[in-house]
Amino acid sequence: MSKNVAEHLVDLMLAAGIRHVYGMVGDSANPVIDAIRRAADELTFVPVRNEEAGAFAAGAEALITGRPTAVIGSSGPGSLHLLNGLYDCDRSGAPVFAIVTHVPSPEIGTDYFQETRPELIFADCTRYIGYITSPSQMPRLAVLALEAAILERGVGMVIVPGDVGVMEVEGPTDNRPLGKSRPKIRPLDVDLDTLAERIEASSRPMIFGGEGCRDARDEVLQLASLRHAPVGYSYRAKDILEAGNPNAVGMTGLLGWGGAHHGLAECDLLLLLGTDFPYRDFLSTHATIVQIDDNPGHLGRRANVDLGLVGDVGDTLRCLLPRLTQRLDRAFLDTTLERHVEAVDRIQAYVNHEGSGQGLRPEMVATAIS
Known part of the structure; x- marks a missing residue:
């Protein structure tokens, strides 16, 4: 049975070893949060009073446990609140997967209500940003973001417009295994x-x-x-x-x-x-x-x-x-x-x-x- 974009994100987070997703319920984030709810036996949504606190909490958990952790923000101010915490995560080398949800895809570029430019705003505090505008880009872009977080020890991000989150992924791309092991090297x-x-x-x-x-x-x-x-x-x-x-x-x-x-x-x-x-x-x-x-x-x-x-x-x-x-x-x-x-x-x-x-x-x- 085919799955939608949000459900693929949940499957990938579980494959990466993520056990907690910090954030706030509402608006464009709801499709992903609903998919997390349906996987509650394996993936826990941790509600916070502010997305900034959620980003700091995700980074702290990642550093303490050594496993990647996730945080989610809704469109506009919800995601903007992530900024300070994600800077700390990225500078501290915490493997954090950030899901930034966005305004409806047909409205992007029209100065829509609460529209921002997340691909520019978060460019300096991420190792990778995948902008998912079509379900055909899944799960490839999410895999790249997760691998950036884990292998490069920092923030890997996907931007997901709210309407795209519920779209069915009919022909998944890049079904290769998720890279999770960092190689160890030594001098000559x-x-x-x-x-x-x-x-x-x-x-x-x-x-x-x-x-x-x-x-x-x-x-x-x-x-x-x-x-x-x-x-x-x-x-x-x-x-x-x-x-x-x-x-x-x-x-x-x-x-x-x-x-x-x-x-x-x-x-x-x-x-x-x-x-x-x-x-x-x-x-x-x-x-x-x-x-x-x-x-x-x-x-x-x-x-x-x-x-x-x-x-x-x-x-x-x-x-x-x-x-x-x-x-x-x-x-x-x-x-x-x-x-x-x-x-x-x-x-x-x-x-x-x-x-x-x-x-x-x-x-x-x-x-x-x-």
């Missing part, structure tokens, strides 16, 4: 040899890790232990590299704390692992900088990188570690850890201080609750 052996030589020659190595270390915690900690390197981290890597890490020295940047600032200021080799840390003023200006990232576009755009290697952090380190020897000198690590303890003690002063008799300090209350 000759580049790993060069990296190993630079690490071995360093007397004050420092590691600064980001989100790209999420599946490489063990390898990062093994490298830090092998070379007695302090480990700083971005905000998105705090939950990965802080707890249970004897070499952890906190964060830097606008939310910086701990010994990371000292380590970055005094290191002679800085290893940037899976991070696109934006605040270049907080990074070392004199050390040799090596950056490893699976996105070549990240290499060298924040810091003056001496060696940039394209590769998955975990796979790269697994190939690198056998090339390294155990370093004996702990002086730089111990000094940085001492600075870290001092900095943490200064922060704890706000926790331990009982205030001036006019009530408890918020830091003390938050710590007690935590």
Whole structure:
């Protein structure tokens, strides 16, 4: 039995592993939302009070679970409310499938009620936009949007006029399987040899890790232990590299704390692992900088990188570690850890201080609750 455009969208979302669609009921979004209702055993519609909140929620779920998530907006202001949240999703690398529904297709280009130009409005916060004006374009354009979201880690979007959502797809295009697996790559052996030589020659190595270390915690900690390197981290890597890490020295940047600032200021080799840390003023200006990232576009755009290697952090380190020897000198690590303890003690002063008799300090209350 043939299916309409909205039903094909639901089938593709399920095939992609999407389990939740955030949004608001109404207007041009209703055909898709009704198709979601009929698949309620497998796909849950999550109503929100504002589409912007829905976009933020979809991005948060995608980052926490590692699965793609979806959000939907109705024509005009409904979809415009998605903009801020989708910018955050795309910049954070959250795999989000955005369904932007639109005015009736015969009215496009006539300054119709609440008509906008979504293909232009969302161009800067998406990896792909498929404009579905005919059922004959399904499921191909939706597949391309989903693959962009998953494989490129960002927002993949389809624009669907309300009347097109209920049209039957008589001759589906591109029935190939949906691509869902991102390949893992590592640098060439000759580049790993060069990296190993630079690490071995360093007397004050420092590691600064980001989100790209999420599946490489063990390898990062093994490298830090092998070379007695302090480990700083971005905000998105705090939950990965802080707890249970004897070499952890906190964060830097606008939310910086701990010994990371000292380590970055005094290191002679800085290893940037899976991070696109934006605040270049907080990074070392004199050390040799090596950056490893699976996105070549990240290499060298924040810091003056001496060696940039394209590769998955975990796979790269697994190939690198056998090339390294155990370093004996702990002086730089111990000094940085001492600075870290001092900095943490200064922060704890706000926790331990009982205030001036006019009530408890918020830091003390938050710590007690935590």
